[in-house]
Amino acid sequence: MSRTWFSQPLETVAVWWRIERRDGVTLGFTSHDRDLVFGGLHHRTAPGMVPSAVRRTATLEADSAEVSGALAHDAIGEADLASGLFDGARVAMGLVDWESLEAETLFTGTVGSVGREGQQFSAELESLKQVMARDVVPRTSPTCRAEFCGEGCTLSGVRFTHEATLAEVGAGRQWVRGAGLVASDFAFGWLRVVDGQDAGAVLRVRAVEGEWLVLDRPLAIGAAAGMRVILREGCDHTIATCSARFANAANFQGEPYLPGNDLLTRYPAVQ
Template sequence: MTHWLDEPCATTAFAWTLRRRDGVALGFTSHDRDLVIDGLLHRAGPGMVPSAIVENVRLDADGLDVDGGLTSDAISEADLNAGRWDGAALEIRLVDWTDPSRQRQLASGELGEISRGGNAFKAELRGPGAALDRPVAPRTSPGCRADFGGAQCGVDLMRHRRERPVILAEQEQLDLSGLADGALYRFGRLRFLSGRNTGTIHDIADGKEARIWLTQPPALAVEPGTRVLLSEGCDRSIATCAARFANAVNFRGEPHLPGNDLLTRYPGGR
């Protein structure tokens, strides 16, 4: 039986399936009409093309670029600026547009750096090989290396989250209604639940009383009444882990391990 890629008349098209971190799934195809692939509608986007895709069995860092025009309402410049596409999962396949069930996966990974120029964008795809750049073993550190609220940490973040409305927003500064102690959210995170920035997540630099400061201003304007979800933060010290969260048993650090300052000490010095 002849394989569909060996047929004399080529009926192939590229298909992109993107899944954002907020759960939104979108599909696009280089074909000139929409295709339903695996139950997901892939919109026609003939202007979207991938760079050369090279398959090999070596452990080199893999990657490719995807270029396209901002012609789809689903990928708007505002969403790109807001960071909604950062870290989105991407799968690129070659499909038979006469029978979309016949397909071959070309590449998969997550979106890395996204650059824009005029009415076009370029997105970098980071494949599974990029994980090889990560350290094999963790380095020692006086602070905790676990993600706060993650599996290694063990703290239940549901007990340390609050939903509040925004009273006033000025750049990275937000005043929130009903917030008693903003300092609890220092090094925490904020997620917008409504408004133009819905779904985006921001790191919190500091807080005091009913006011918090983000590490950078939201990409889009924040209107009064916007609902946000606040997650408390941790400074990763053993003192905070033990006294505030009673979680010293899960501390992933070496607070008492001598550091480089030991080399500068001398008899009689402090």
């Protein structure tokens, strides 16, 4: 039988949060005034972080929760939030008895939108039921719906992933040039940083300009030539590229020759 929380006038109960970022970093926090270790993780005291009401339903309607607090904790900095390190991170939230360390999970999901007002931040948490809102049947598309080297694509991710060093970093730290690489191969791909403050972070290649890769956000301060990175080649998801460059048209996850909606709006031709 599970414990009934807050059944007594006074209880030794605190709130805890667990955040698993996409780069593999896992952080734990608690509203208690000292650190707590349970569930195999050290939960740091963060009394400034306050959860809103957690809404749970027995239906397929998505549950909701929100957490807010001051930008004061070393583990959650303004630069990290702005750079998107916490976007899409997995989150668990619950209650813990700080004496017995008995804990219960009240909410699990992912970090949705992150907002900021002055020195305060707020994060909207999306429950796992959010997956139920996705389309069961994929919509038609002239471009491929599969992630490059992902499910449905069938191409090997190892084959198109390369270890490299940065030959040059632009003044804004958003333009980078790799040593000994053909830049055009990495359009629409991604870059994972191995060294420096951004270690583990994945940045998308938004565009290619000559020998330069244009990233979706700037690298951290201190990024310089010689940094080690891992680069994944990219694909523009067109049938022409899939066939000519990758010889993978048989697995194309789209409908490139299906007439579009404009066909329905055409006037009949009068002979």
